[in-house]
Amino acid sequence: MEFLKVNHLKVYYPIRSGFFRRVVGHVKAVDDISFQLNRGETYGLVGESGCGKTTTGRTLIGLIKATAGEILLEGKDLAKLNRRERSYHRKDIQMIFQDPYSSLNPKKRVLDIIAEPIRNFEKLSPQEEKRKVQYLIERVGLHPDSIYKYPHEFSGGQRQRIGIARALTLHPKLIIADEPVSALDVSVQAQVLNFMKDIQTEFQLTYLFISHDLGIIRHMCDRIGIMYRGQFVEEGASQEIFNNPQHIYTKRLISAIPNVDPRKKQEQIKLRQHVEKEYKLSWQRYFNAEGKAYPLKRISDTHSVAIL
Amino acid sequence: MSNQPVLQIENLRVSFRVHDAYYAAVDGVSLNVHKNEVLAVVGESGCGKSALALSIMGLHPPAKTKLEGKILFHGTDLLSLSVHELNKIRGKDIGMIFQDPLTALNPLMTVGRQIEEGMDFHLSLSSLEKRGRTIELLERVGIPNPNQVYHRYPHELSGGMRQRIVIAMAIACHPSLIIADEPTTALDVTIQSQIMDLLRELQQQMNTGIVLITHDLGVVAEMADRVAVMYAGEIVEMADVYTLFDRPLHPYTRSLLQSIPSAQHPKERLHVIQGIVPPLQKLPRTGCRFRSRIGWIDESEHEEQPILREVEPGHFVRCICYKNFHFPHDHIGDMKYGIS
Numbered sequence: 330m331e332f333l334k335v336n337h338l339k340v341y342y343p344i345r346s347g348f349f350r351r352v353v354g355h356v357k358a359v360d361d362i363s364f365q366l367n368r369g370e371t372y373g374l375v376g377e378s379g380c381g382k383t384t385t386g387r388t389l390i391g392l393i394k395a396t397a398g399e400i401l402l403e404g405k406d407l408a409k410l411n412r413r414e415r416s417y418h419r420k421d422i423q424m425i426f427q428d429p430y431s432s433l434n435p436k437k438r439v440l441d442i443i444a445e446p447i448r449n450f451e452k453l454s455p456q457e458e459k460r461k462v463q464y465l466i467e468r469v470g471l472h473p474d475s476i477y478k479y480p481h482e483f484s485g486g487q488r489q490r491i492g493i494a495r496a497l498t499l500h501p502k503l504i505i506a507d508e509p510v511s512a513l514d515v516s517v518q519a520q521v522l523n524f525m526k527d528i529q530t531e532f533q534l535t536y537l538f539i540s541h542d543l544g545i546i547r548h549m550c551d552r553i554g555i556m557y558r559g560q561f562v563e564e565g566a567s568q569e570i571f572n573n574p575q576h577i578y579t580k581r582l583i584s585a586i587p588n589v590d591p592r593k594k595q596e597q598i599k600l601r602q603h604v605e606k607e608y609k610l611s612w613q614r615y616f617n618a619e620g621k622a623y624p625l626k627r628i629s630d631t632h633s634v635a636i637l
Numbered sequence: 638m639s640n641q642p643v644l645q646i647e648n649l650r651v652s653f654r655v656h657d658a659y660y661a662a663v664d665g666v667s668l669n670v671h672k673n674e675v676l677a678v679v680g681e682s683g684c685g686k687s688a689l690a691l692s693i694m695g696l697h698p699p700a701k702t703k704l705e706g707k708i709l710f711h712g713t714d715l716l717s718l719s720v721h722e723l724n725k726i727r728g729k730d731i732g733m734i735f736q737d738p739l740t741a742l743n744p745l746m747t748v749g750r751q752i753e754e755g756m757d758f759h760l761s762l763s764s765l766e767k768r769g770r771t772i773e774l775l776e777r778v779g780i781p782n783p784n785q786v787y788h789r790y791p792h793e794l795s796g797g798m799r800q801r802i803v804i805a806m807a808i809a810c811h812p813s814l815i816i817a818d819e820p821t822t823a824l825d826v827t828i829q830s831q832i833m834d835l836l837r838e839l840q841q842q843m844n845t846g847i848v849l850i851t852h853d854l855g856v857v858a859e860m861a862d863r864v865a866v867m868y869a870g871e872i873v874e875m876a877d878v879y880t881l882f883d884r885p886l887h888p889y890t891r892s893l894l895q896s897i898p899s900a901q902h903p904k905e906r907l908h909v910i911q912g913i914v915p916p917l918q919k920l921p922r923t924g925c926r927f928r929s930r931i932g933w934i935d936e937s938e939h940e941e942q943p944i945l946r947e948v949e950p951g952h953f954v955r956c957i958c959y960k961n962f963h964f965p966h967d968h969i970g971d972m973k974y975g976i977s
């Protein structure tokens with residue numbers, strides 16, 4: 330059984346207008362996507378700004394209501410849970426956010442920030458609570474005394490690790506990480522990425538890793554879905570997609586990654602020009618008249634592409 | 638005279654007043670930019686890249702900033718000019734491109750008018766000439782339907798289009814120098830690559846010198862002819878782009894290169910640079926500034942007051958101890974307490 334299965338998920342935002350705020354149309358932020366996560370893997374969602382990555386993530390943790398489709402966690406349809414089951418499911422899925430500066434309450438001590446989710450679920454004595462928070466804070470590589478400090482006393486990478494510690498308090502099974510390192514310097518990025526890999530094994534976590542940075546996605550993910558305007562254009566094993574991209578949009582994304590070898594500069598520019606030409610010439614093969622991608626078609630056990 | 642650099646910075650120190658004391662964010666930087674050359678300045682957040690860029694443009698608040706040293710633009714020291722004289726150069730002979738195109742654009746004015754405004758200030762052209770030139774510029778920076786876009790307001794354009802408008806403004810008066818501070822950081826990869834390709838193309842057509850500030854080593858590799866690596870207000874290494882990527886010497890440069898995910902070895906553990914760039918008031922002012930971040934190197938290996946030396950033609954390194962530098966084999970460094 331798949332750990333998480335998403336079937337034909339749609340999320341539309343209403344566009345309102347006029348005096349009566351009447352709904353005059355919809356932004357189809359997520360428009361029929363299906364994918365699954367296996368236990369313990371890292372699945373990457375990639376695509377350009379506005380393609381629907383965050384909307385997908387927020388819908389999975391229940392912050393946004395799906396317009397249509399199913400989300401099955403270990404076989405259970407999340408939309409059909411009763412109240413008690415739903416609060417349980419809340420514990421199983423946690424989210425880490427992009428901005429380590431605004432996602433932590435500046436007026437609270439680290440102890441209270443991390444203990445907050447526990448307080449909603451468990452009745453612990455202050456002693457037990459402190460011990461638990463110190464255990465977590467040590468696990469994310471910070472000094473146990475840091476629990477009495479405030480967020481501004483930490484660097485960006487440390488703050489992001491505090492956010493991760495908070496996400497871990499309720500022993501979640503799935504962590505949705507929405508651009509967890511985009512706001513960080515390369516050196517700090519490395520720290521957080523290494524760390525996420527370490528705790529993945531230790532806590533048996535499954536990750537949904539959202540990013541627009543393909544270099545980081547390649548580094549972190551086992552499988553990926555490439556999103557374009559609310560749909561998938563390509564999906565499958567990360568290796569296969571990076572080494573053998575099939576959809577023109579994927580090719581375009583991959584060729585746009587700056588190459589860290591200055592000797593490949595000309596080659597890279599040529600590749601981009603070539604892909605850009607193909608993009609203009611063969612548009613119709615990849616997109617329908619409304620500019621939407623076609624449904625995914627399986628081309629191997631581990632690779633699907635949206636072509637006719 | 639044709640070999641004279643467009644820009645020559647000599648021993649520049651930029652200090653900011655915090656409470657009652659001045660602290661140098663740029664501390665003794667010297668560099669040259671020639672015509673038709675892209676010099677990239679890289680380094681972590683807070684190491685003084687923008688402070689350097691803004692000082693070339695004379696955009697620091699004068700009451701809170703102290704500038705020492707020389708910034709020679711075609712031989713003229715910009716630091717000795719009056720605001721009036723500087724205004725004649727700024728925007729005409731020196732173009733600027735910043736990270737966030739919205740801050741550079743006036744939200745209340747159509748983009749066509751904004752481009753023309755720069756020309757009004759620096760050139761005397763009839764309105765017809767200006768209009769023609771603006772449309773031509775819009776075309777040149779790859780804007781489709783320039784006649785329509787001319788009448789648009791910034792908020793009606795996408796981020797990539799706005800950055801193209803900013804570039805059009807920067808090149809409107811054929812500058813011989815462009816200062817670009819993180820020009821693609823806020824953009825999607827595909828747009829970033831288009832903007833990089835555009836900048837390179839324009840630079841080659843116009844023989845402009847460019848100071849490109851970025852923290853992205855991929856952008857450096859694709860764009861730069863020469864690279865200056867900055868750490869804590871100082872240049873720690875400077876070389877042509879091939880040398881820098883083939884034979885990086887300074888521990889900081891090598892650490893930076895090791896910390897990015899590589900296409901060749903995906904999934905490998907990344908190198909973590911311990912600690913952080915210290916805030917301005919806490920920067921060590923004596924000895925080596927990077928020392929505390931490579932704690933596994935024996936004290937005796939360090940130089941007392943490392944100075945920038947030319948170790949091979951055109952390759953400068955602030956260190957003699959690079960010879961024995963090594964990375965720690967275990968990665969225990971990752972998990973070390975960052976705060977005590």
Ligand SMILES: Nc1ncnc2c1ncn2[C@@H]1O[C@H](COP(=O)(O)OP(=O)(O)OP(=O)(O)O)[C@@H](O)[C@H]1O
Nearest residue numbers: 342343356358377378379380381382383384385541
């Ligand atoms: N609350 C909302 N109301 C209306 N439209 C929205 C809302 N939130 C997002 N959208 C729109 O839905 C689309 C998808 O947005 P989403 O934030 O999911 O994109 P994203 O892939 O996360 O982009 P980014 O990389 O910029 O974070 C966009 O067109 C966005 O403008």
Ligand SMILES: Nc1ncnc2c1ncn2[C@@H]1O[C@H](COP(=O)(O)OP(=O)(O)OP(=O)(O)O)[C@@H](O)[C@H]1O
Nearest residue numbers: 653662681682683684685686687688689852916917
């Ligand atoms: N006006 C100012 N007053 C006081 N300190 C300042 C001022 N501007 C910058 N600083 C400090 O000077 C140092 C260098 O800042 P600068 O903006 O040049 O960094 P940067 O390398 O451009 O970083 P980033 O990559 O984040 O843009 C930092 O410690 C910063 O906090």
Ligand code: SF4
Nearest residue numbers: 925928939940956958
């Ligand atoms: S003295 Fe040399 S080796 Fe030591 S920290 Fe400084 S630059 Fe590095």
Ligand SMILES: [Mg+2]
Nearest residue numbers: 382383384507
């Ligand atoms: Mg998002």
Ligand SMILES: [Mg+2]
Nearest residue numbers: 686687688818
């Ligand atoms: Mg800056």
